[in-house]
Amino acid sequence: MVLAIDIGNTNVVIGGFQEQQILFVERVSTNQNATSLELAISIKTILEIYQIQTTEIEGCIISSVVPSINHAVRKAVEKIAHCHVVLVGPGVKTGLQIAIDNPAQLGSDRVADAVAALHEYQPPIVIIDMGTATTLSVIDAQRRHIGGMIAPGVGISMNALTEKTAQLPKISLDPPKRCIGSNTVECMKSGILYGAAGCIDGLLDRIEEELGETPTFLATGGLSEFIIPHCRHKIVLDNLLLLKGLQLIYQKNVEA
Structure with missing residues (x-):
């Protein structure tokens, strides 16, 4: 399963997909002061609600309009999943x-x-x-x-x-x-x-x-x-x- 995270000004949207199927979508409030541990707890709680083990996460992709918390979100994912993280930005292939x-x-x-x-x-x-x-x-x-x-x-x-x-x-x-x-x-x-x-x-x-x-x-x-x-x-x-x-x-x- 791959985590997809969109960091918006008001909410952080967290979803999961496997092949062509989107498994879940949830929202948490954007908190620019949140630590990577606090964010990791939020993500892990969502996964537990959907009975998804962190070992099932093979990768993560993040889009963001709040650069100040990009690093904390990336570190949060790495804390719980130890997987490769793609941040949409310069150097990332989009085909657009x-x-x-x-x-x-x-x-x-x-x-x-x-x-x-x-x-x-x-x-x-x-x-x-x-x-x-x-x-x-x-x-x-x-x-x-x-x-x-x-x-x-x-x-x-x-x-x-x-x-x-x-x-x-x-x-x-x-x-x-x-x-x-x-x-x-x-x-x-x-x-x-x-x-x-x-x-x-x-x-x-x-x-x-x-x-x-x-x-x-x-x-x-x-x-x-x-x-x-x-x-x-x-x-x-x-x-x-x-x-x-x-x-x-x-x-x-x-x-x-």
Whole structure:
């Protein structure tokens, strides 16, 4: 079995795959102050929940947008599994053509998303990844990653709304009963959910217009399941996209 770990700003996603099968996916909060031992305990606990022995782990691949904890996560995996660890970055084979001003600036999570998308879907493709930030990645008909967009994530918007106002409460992301809210909480839910969905729809319209053709729209990330059902475009929801991409990258670098 191979561990796949995505270190995000809010959560660390930990999954395991064997051949073509993803065995489990779990999330723990990102803690930049966590020691390698604390991280090792978290990973080992997840493995125990799924009755997986550390001796079954033959390798690990990590993508990260939080470089400050990369070393601690790598050491944590090595503590419990003593296996080879691949960190997605310069020098790692991905097979992805990156046609942006500075390819090194493209986050490893977006690289993994794009690799998986090209493996399973027909380009051109637009990938919407809804995490701490909402990112849109555009892959053209020639299978090149040509750029995209970065917007504040839904969680950031919600936190800003409650922290910068005196009377607005924290809310859940349950859908409101109707678009036009009749109380404060319903108004906030409507504004957050339909506002985020409308933003995505508007951005997709502009991307489609600039490309001159209709792409495949994909969505992934922890918050996508709350927002994408309210969008008016036909968008495929694939919350395993990033792990699938890490699996493919691991195979290109280790199993070849």
